[in-house]
Amino acid sequence: MSDNDLIQNLCGTWCSYYKPGKDEELACKGFIVVKQMMRNMVTIPFEKPDESDQARQLLSDSAARLASSLCPVCSFSAEDCDFADRLEGARPCGGFLLLMQFMEKKTVNIDDIRQLL
Numbered sequence: 001m002s003d004n005d006l007i008q009n010l011c012g013t014w015c016s017y018y019k020p021g022k023d024e025e026l027a028c029k030g031f032i033v034v035k036q037m038m039r040n041m042v043t044i045p046f047e048k049p050d051e052s053d054q055a056r057q058l059l060s061d062s063a064a065r066l067a068s069s070l071c072p073v074c075s076f077s078a079e080d081c082d083f084a085d086r087l088e089g090a091r092p093c094g095g096f097l098l099l100m101q102f103m104e105k106k107t108v109n110i111d112d113i114r115q116l117l
């Protein structure tokens, strides 16, 4: 899958911060890890859960583990990510949400993700 297809499938579908046409030189760590993961997985299931399932996942141990491993090494975390700043109601990026779903479905675990950071 090309970078452009990944941007459409991941950022365009999953990320509430994605703005088409914006400079995409700087990618968040969620995107970078998913891109790395594509080298090892035959197919990446991009289907989104419904809102209530995603809300439940955001309260899971998987989300907490991901937030403490992925976000601190993301170039957006220092100034540009409200989720990393723990602002109330802020959503994580699409890459975070997809990786969180993989963890909840036991497709990957946090050690698999840490190896790609």
Ligand code: SF4
Binding pocket: 028, 029, 030, 070, 071, 072, 074, 075, 076, 077, 081, 082, 083, 084, 091, 092, 093, 094, 095, 096
């Ligand atoms: S939620 Fe924010 S800090 Fe965490 S990986 Fe995504 S953009 Fe980066």
